[in-house]
Amino acid sequence: MIEHGESDRATSAAVVVIGGGPAGAALATRLGRAGHGVVLLERSASWRWRAGGVFASPAAVAELRQLGLADEVLARVARPIPAMRVETPAGTAFELSYGAEAGGEAAVGFDRSALDPALLDLARDAGVGVRLATTARDVELADHRRGAVVRFDDAHGHGELAPRVVVGADGPRSLVADAAGMVRTPRLGDRIGLTWHVADDADGSSGDPPKPARMVLLRDGAYCGLAPVPGGRINVGIVLSGRAWRERLARDGAAATGEHALRSIPPLPGDQEAWREGRMTDAIAGASPLGARVAQRAGPDWLVVGDAAGFLDPFTGEGLHRALVSARLAADAIDAHLRGRGDLAAYDRAMRARFQAKDAVSLLVQVFLARPRLFEHAARRLAAKPAIRATMGLVMGDLVPASRALDPAFLAGLLVP
Numbered sequence: 001m002i003e004h005g006e007s008d009r010a011t012s013a014a015v016v017v018i019g020g021g022p023a024g025a026a027l028a029t030r031l032g033r034a035g036h037g038v039v040l041l042e043r044s045a046s047w048r049w050r051a052g053g054v055f056a057s058p059a060a061v062a063e064l065r066q067l068g069l070a071d072e073v074l075a076r077v078a079r080p081i082p083a084m085r086v087e088t089p090a091g092t093a094f095e096l097s098y099g100a101e102a103g104g105e106a107a108v109g110f111d112r113s114a115l116d117p118a119l120l121d122l123a124r125d126a127g128v129g130v131r132l133a134t135t136a137r138d139v140e141l142a143d144h145r146r147g148a149v150v151r152f153d154d155a156h157g158h159g160e161l162a163p164r165v166v167v168g169a170d171g172p173r174s175l176v177a178d179a180a181g182m183v184r185t186p187r188l189g190d191r192i193g194l195t196w197h198v199a200d201d202a203d204g205s206s207g208d209p210p211k212p213a214r215m216v217l218l219r220d221g222a223y224c225g226l227a228p229v230p231g232g233r234i235n236v237g238i239v240l241s242g243r244a245w246r247e248r249l250a251r252d253g254a255a256a257t258g259e260h261a262l263r264s265i266p267p268l269p270g271d272q273e274a275w276r277e278g279r280m281t282d283a284i285a286g287a288s289p290l291g292a293r294v295a296q297r298a299g300p301d302w303l304v305v306g307d308a309a310g311f312l313d314p315f316t317g318e319g320l321h322r323a324l325v326s327a328r329l330a331a332d333a334i335d336a337h338l339r340g341r342g343d344l345a346a347y348d349r350a351m352r353a354r355f356q357a358k359d360a361v362s363l364l365v366q367v368f369l370a371r372p373r374l375f376e377h378a379a380r381r382l383a384a385k386p387a388i389r390a391t392m393g394l395v396m397g398d399l400v401p402a403s404r405a406l407d408p409a410f411l412a413g414l415l416v417p
């Protein structure tokens with residue numbers, strides 16, 4: 001690495017976006033199209049698998065379409081999934097179809113190795129300066145003496161940018177949230193996520209019957225999600241909590257622990273299950289702690305989007321959809337701010353209005369998950385009651401206001417025997 005000073009390059013852009021995942025790329029695209037000068041810094045030189053999600057409801061697909069991702073690209077990066085089958089340790093199962101049974105679009109499993117680069121291409125097409133292999137090292141937010149500064153490292157050495165707005169799209173441990181003093185302890189701290197892909201026999205084309213995704217609750221506080229993705233692969237996402245799993249992970253390592261969890265999944269009639277013995281197509285990526293939380297999502301000259309703005313847990317579908325919505329709402333606020341017509345706090349308010357009820361539902365689901373007998377009771381009711389199940393699917397998929405799941409009539413239908 002060249003020493004600081006030898007190759008310092010100070011440049012300016014109205015907006016610097018740190019992180020080129022879905023949230024950063026979508027936000028940069030929108031701002032670039034609105035005519036603002038945007039530089040996006042992404043530390044990876046090329047796409048690589050990291051702990052993250054692939055399963056998304058039709059609401060995420062709608063956001064991608066609205067962003068301008070062409071249908072032929074969507075067809076390449078997303079594999080339709082007819083339903084999410086939720087299974088309890090006692091063997092109760094119910095399927096959430098996210099409105100597909102009523103004629104809506106299907107949920108999907110994304111090939112992130114194709115989706116993420118396609119979104120960065122949209123940003124480039126919008127005139128964004130996308131700088132790969134460039135790591136933001138340090139962020140200083142504006143004070144009364146000087147404006148914001150982002151210092152970065154790349155193959156040429158060090159550099160710095162002095163934007164009017166700094167965006168943290170850099171995932172759960174955001175430099176920007178940290179610089180603003182907004183990082184808080186995640187609500188569900190005691191969790192470890194492990195994810196990877198395995199080869200499967202079906203690839204979703206040539207007339208293979210579409211496979212549901214599965215969310216299988218294991219004993220001892222773990223659960224495993226299986227989602228079919230393009231290219232004849234299944235994405236495996238395991239969330240471990242509790243002492244027993246932690247000890248197993250420390251003793252046996254991630255690969256053996258993941259294998260053990262995968263083998264505990266009961267067979268599903270009709271599934272050839274090639275995935276169970278399937279070749280791993282990428283290294284296991286882990287995340288711990290799994291979640292992230294911030295006290296505020298915006299300040300005078302900064303904001304955070306996607307996971308940098310908070311992430312609870314994959315079980316209730318936070319993630320990709322929220323990343324794309326946050327990018328849209330943040331782009332509106334930044335555009336107004338740069339034109340002198342509003343402040344960035346409008347973004348925080350818009351996010352709260354959009355997700356407050358969903359957050360309450362997600363936390364309620366976590367209360368159930370932490371009490372296996374209560375969850376089993378609710379799962380049996382969901383399995384037996386199509387209308388309650390349909391509402392639950394629409395709420396989990398962000399397809400109707402989440403307040404519908406907090407309605408007393410809904411809760412009575414879910415809980416009262």
Ligand SMILES: Cc1cc2nc3c(=O)[nH]c(=O)nc-3n(C[C@H](O)[C@H](O)[C@H](O)COP(=O)(O)OP(=O)(O)OC[C@H]3O[C@@H](n4cnc5c(N)ncnc54)[C@H](O)[C@@H]3O)c2cc1C
Nearest residue numbers: 019021022023043052053055136171193306307314319320
């Ligand atoms: C185990 C697990 C399972 C999940 N399952 C699901 C699921 O099924 N469905 C779902 O919707 N969501 C799921 N999620 C969440 C989902 O992966 C995220 O919400 C989504 O990826 C958020 O996108 P993002 O753009 O905010 O962040 P990311 O996709 O994490 O992108 C952040 C980017 O910032 C870059 N970066 C970080 N620091 C710097 C830096 N200093 N300088 C430059 N670049 C930097 C990183 O390299 C990365 O490219 C899951 C998450 C986990 C951990």
